[in-house]
Amino acid sequence: MRGIAKSFLGVRVLSGVNLEVAAGEVHAVVGENGAGKSTLMKILAGVHSPDEGSVEIDGVSVSFAHPVEAQRAGVAIIYQEFNLLPERSVAENVFLGREPVRRGLVDRTAMETDTTRLLKELGETSFVSHDLVRHLSIAQQQVVEILKALSQDARIIVMDEPTAALAEHEVELLYRLVARLRERGIAVLYISHRLREVFDLAERVTVLKDGALVRTADTADITSDELVRLMVGRDLGTYFPPRGTETGEVRLSVRGGGNAVLDGIDLQVSEGEILGVAGLQGSGRTELAKAIFGAEPFTRGTMSPLRPRSVRQAVAAGIGLVNEDRKAEGLALRQSVRDNALLVSRSVRRGGRTDIRELLESVRLQPPRPEQEVRYLSGGNQQKVVLAKWITVAPKVLIFDEPTRGVDVGAKAAIHDLMRGLAKDGMAIMMISSELPELIGMSDRIIVMRDGRIAGVLPAGPSEETVMHLAAGEVTP
Incomplete structure (x- = not known):
């Protein structure tokens, strides 16, 4: 993405932002709320069109007028609020709107077979393709969203605050899934407020502030203190207020x-x-x-x-x-x-x-x-x-x-x-x-x-x- 700019109702929310991610790379995108992270990702996913700038995938310039066009080009976005139907099975959710048809009828066997294959590729064995989504944990529902992306042959997957609703033990599952995606050569853009995840998972990090690019750096070359300072303009040492000195009754x-x-x-x-x-x-x-x-x-x-x-x-x-x-x-x-x-x-x-x-x-x-x-x-x-x-x-x-x-x-x-x-x-x-x-x-x-x-x-x-x-x-x- 080069020189991306976007305004809504005359308010500039992105200004000349550059971002790139390689195959098999996890690239974190960080910044305060309102920094422009979500808008930038929605431009990539075809939800919004940029006012200025260009998007290239594998060196080919692309322009998306609709999210379906982005999906066809290999871009998938997993939002913080999942887009799943709880009363339908895992397989039905994975192929929702793209159901395979045989002799004029939905081919449920093909859906479940393909979903089972994807589950095996991810190494996920805690649920099966015919389970109802409403019976799954939040972490398992997130796996279903990843399965949807893989079933569309996604080459770029955007994860928006993927651990926000996860319990601590469920975060380990997400780490394993991200590693699997990296092994498959999929590019992952990882949006998170949790700095530990940024350093655990990402090779590079891009910092946005007030709609502008502050810096892109290798995570090996930047510290937590420096990252916070870039995001909010203050040192991590002043991140927590002084403790109290007196207590009462x-x-x-x-x-x-x-x-x-x-x-x-x-x-x-x-x-x-x-x-x-x-x-x-x-x-x-x-x-x-x-x-x-x-x-x-x-x-x-x-x-x-x-x-x-x-x-x-x-x-x-x-x-x-x-x-x-x-x-x-x-x-x-x-x-x-x-x-x-x-x-x-x-x-x-x-x-x-x-x-x-x-x-x-x-x-x-x-x-x-x-x-x-x-x-x-x-x-x-x-x-x-x-x-x-x-x-x-x-x-x-x-x-x-x-x-x-x-x-x-x-x-x-x-x-x-x-x-x-x-x-x-x-x-x-x-x-x-x-x-x-x-x-x-x-x-x-x-x-x-x-x-x-x-x-x-x-x-x-x-x-x-x-x-x-x-x-x-x-x-x-």
């Missing part, structure tokens, strides 16, 4: 807490403190949050200020939860920013700010438009609306489950600043995160979960190795 205390998943939970969180919660997938981290929040209550043990039997009781006692899946559990996507920000205060009929614009400015929503539908916001701005929803009722304890999943590095820094600001104002915060740098950089203390129990408590600033050893049970706490 205990806001939350659990002694001997347990239920069907958890056992022997002893913890406390004080005002002004951020308590990190680490652990591998299935260790009980999210279950701990839900127990404290009354969604899956403790059935034994004590908890102060009270042991809630329901979410309503927890909210009334001053406990809030920023859910891991903001779209499914934290927001009403088709409602306005205003309505979402007031969801909790209206349900409990308590307190809250009356100046909605002031509230949105306090969480740094950009731009602060109260009437905009939440579904049209970036992931980072959606998370800020969830935070605003809880600020309206001023909880004493606020639990964050994966607070920066799927948001860009600039929005991450803003959310971290907001969290530390709430702690300084006296709130007690628990933070669950799968990203160890975030957990270590933000937490005043860290509890490590394993098999539904607390495996150990660590002071501020432990090494990643220490956390992982505890989480995996390799040392005695």
